[in-house]
Amino acid sequence: MDLREFSIRRASQATIPGELRPLPGQSERRFRLNVKSEQLGDGRWMHRFSHEALNSSDRDLSKCLFVELEIPQPVGPLEVLDPFVMMLAFRQMTLGGVLEVAGPVSRRLLRNLIQIQALSHNRWPDKYLPFGLEPDEIIEAPYHAMDRPSGVIAVTGGLDSTLTLYRETDPQFAEIGHSLGLAITVVGYNPGGDRLADGYENRHMAQMRRVCARRSLEVAAIRTDLWRIPDYVTRPHGAVLGGILALTAPAFSFAILASSTVSGEVWRERGCAPEWQWSYGTGGFDLPTSLSLFTRAERLVLLSEYGASALDDLIVCGTAENLPDNCGQCAKCVRTMLTFEAAGLPIPQCFPAQINEKLIGYGASKQPEIGYYAEIMNLMDALGTNSRALRILRRRYRRKALKRKLLDFLS
Numbered sequence: 001m002d003l004r005e006f007s008i009r010r011a012s013q014a015t016i017p018g019e020l021r022p023l024p025g026q027s028e029r030r031f032r033l034n035v036k037s038e039q040l041g042d043g044r045w046m047h048r049f050s051h052e053a054l055n056s057s058d059r060d061l062s063k064c065l066f067v068e069l070e071i072p073q074p075v076g077p078l079e080v081l082d083p084f085v086m087m088l089a090f091r092q093m094t095l096g097g098v099l100e101v102a103g104p105v106s107r108r109l110l111r112n113l114i115q116i117q118a119l120s121h122n123r124w125p126d127k128y129l130p131f132g133l134e135p136d137e138i139i140e141a142p143y144h145a146m147d148r149p150s151g152v153i154a155v156t157g158g159l160d161s162t163l164t165l166y167r168e169t170d171p172q173f174a175e176i177g178h179s180l181g182l183a184i185t186v187v188g189y190n191p192g193g194d195r196l197a198d199g200y201e202n203r204h205m206a207q208m209r210r211v212c213a214r215r216s217l218e219v220a221a222i223r224t225d226l227w228r229i230p231d232y233v234t235r236p237h238g239a240v241l242g243g244i245l246a247l248t249a250p251a252f253s254f255a256i257l258a259s260s261t262v263s264g265e266v267w268r269e270r271g272c273a274p275e276w277q278w279s280y281g282t283g284g285f286d287l288p289t290s291l292s293l294f295t296r297a298e299r300l301v302l303l304s305e306y307g308a309s310a311l312d313d314l315i316v317c318g319t320a321e322n323l324p325d326n327c328g329q330c331a332k333c334v335r336t337m338l339t340f341e342a343a344g345l346p347i348p349q350c351f352p353a354q355i356n357e358k359l360i361g362y363g364a365s366k367q368p369e370i371g372y373y374a375e376i377m378n379l380m381d382a383l384g385t386n387s388r389a390l391r392i393l394r395r396r397y398r399r400k401a402l403k404r405k406l407l408d409f410l411s
């Protein structure tokens, strides 16, 4: 086969909907998605779904999960099961085989899955396998987009989503900003946090209400136990969160999900990167990308320009048990505190008063931490800022860079 023939064959496979197929020898491995949706009241829906392994040897992989919506707008029933397929797409790619869907899906979902499978399998051939999709029915993207001019924005309290919220509601960008109807926070997404302890959800919701009220936006909750899927945290947030938010598709036409990137990182190296995000959209529901051009350090400076109150409720902590507080002791808390110092800004009250010096430079031996620390030092150089903690960072970063070079040389 010459290259031209190969390209034509590949191109035609990639553009014909319904061509999703498992790898040879994998078609006997079958799974089935069943969904039961129940309207509980205005805007309140309970979606229970099962990802069922049909082969007896895979029985242990079956999972029953839920997503519960509690939002002020009536959302109406779903016309396609696209959101659930998207939530499970990366899970299914770790298994391969065939996914049967007990209900209709849209053509757009098929087109996007072809993209996601091709990108993922080519990049990580051992981790993600193409899978076949066999829905009961394939239909055109439903819903009436023109009747739903506004969308939702996902908020977590993190730096990326808070800055996105501020920029999208900034009168300065009124001409190009998205029209937002509601902010949504997903509760129960993080696997480590004890969501039942000490009124976690109430505290988180109160915090999100304070943040969104500053931008005159109401906030609603979606609850889920998707974290129960094995290796869940390693799967791209865009696909899972995009699927969850697409449950609002009968009322809203898009969701803004803040992207998270490290400068210097090739986007396609991470499935949660903005380059991928558009393909996590489903029938009748878009996921526009935002903030992709800014580094994390730049994002922090941009958010600080909205005033001290914009920083008061930041939650960046990487230690789930501590949420919704910042522990101040994990690598993510410490490097965010360092970024404030590098930007010449006071560390906000949502962090402990002191930086734990033992943790400065923690994780600087590998990506993405190397990239984040490099951003902090670039900011120091650009602004001429300095402090004891920043000097410690520079010293440790240099030492670790030398060690990395030496190890590279020896290998």
Ligand SMILES: [Zn+2]
Pocket: 316, 317, 318, 319, 322, 326, 327, 328, 329, 330, 331, 332, 333, 334
């Ligand atoms: Zn922390």
